[in-house]
Amino acid sequence: MKIQEVARRAQVSTATVSRTINNPSMVDPQTAKRVWKAIEDLGYYPNTQARSLVSGRSRILGLIVSDITNPFFPELIKGFEDVATQNGYDILVSSTNYDPARMALCVRRMLERKVEGVAIMTSEMAKQLVDQLAHRKVPMVFLDVGTPGKRISNLVVDYAMGVNEAVDHLLALGHRRIGFISGPLKLKSARIRRSAFLRSLGAYGIDGEKRLVEEGDHTVDGGLQAMARVLESQNPPTALLASNDLTALGAMRAVRRAGLSVPGDVSIVGFDDIRLAEFTEPPLTTVRLSRTELAERAFHALLLDVDELHTARVRAEYVIETHLVIRETTCPARVRRGPQTARPTAAPVS
Helix, strand or coil, X not given: CCHHHHHHHHCCCHHHHHHHHHCHHHCCHHXXXXXXXXXHHXXXXXXXXXXXXXHCCCCEEEEEECCCCCCXXXXXXXXXXXXXXXXXXXXXXXXXXXXXXXXXXHHHHHHHCCCXXXXXXXXCCCHHHHHHHHHCCCCEEEECCCCCEECEEEEEECHHHHXXXXXXXXXXXXXXXXXXXXXXXXXXXXXXXXXXXXXHHHHCCXXXXXXXXXXXXXXXXXXXXXXXXXXXXXXXXXXXXXXXXXXXXXXXXXXXXXXXXXXXXXXXXXXECCHHHHHCCCCCEEEECCHHHHHHHHHHHHHHHHHCCCCCCECCEEEECCEEECCCCCCCCCEEECCEEECCCCCCCX
16 A cells, blocks of 8 residues: 555645644644545555655664563563553664673664664663764663763662661561572662662661672572572571562572471562562562653653753653562561570461
């Protein structure tokens, strides 16, 4: 189907059809209505590449994530795609797998496709790559690692808010030995979560002993291995906060392999609240970091820059809150009675 057939059916010029599709405000409403009816009747689909050549705009936004196998990121991608589609944009998705060389290829791919903006939802981004995008005047929005500037916005996750809520919850249940498994400390977000945990304990006068803090890698296997090390300590914790939900799932498996139970012997709290978290057994208590909010904030930050591209004013930081979601992997700490430890009689908190 060609645009000429639509023009003949609507009894207008091909230029009018093009204006109706690309800039409807310049077309008489009655004429536009006739054109759209012809488009619908004929099943016409505009050639997006041709439209890009005419308008000079690709209407494509880039989205770069770290690990497509981590359920957090597909959920983020879905949210970003949903809001982009609602606003007439396509998205180009790339995953870096935490590989700097692959990140460079992702940026090159974005530039080749002439994206109008890039949401960089990773914890790593080399300065030279940022400079490449900035040189092409491509607006960017970062997750935690950006510095607001010319066509650059940053989403700042308030990790401390959710971590504090998690620690408050565990302390209220009587836990005093609380462990933590971080993500890989080369990632800024992992370091921030670890620091937030130690500060939260410190605010209650609880010393964050080194043997209660282990480094993981944000995977299930990493969580399992780190938790196994935690359980081997002389006086293991009665509760544990994980840097993400995959780590928490691995920790739950390690507890079961050790012949213990969650939450009876060890209460566990995750972070992110991926969709899977509410379907684990038992359902995972976790800190919610809304992917929908992240996606919408990232998109609208880019859209602001795209619409005001030539103003080049300094952009803002947008704070994303985190909150505890209590399910069934936490319960009151076991009460010590002499050398023995009794199991709790209270039902799990839900």
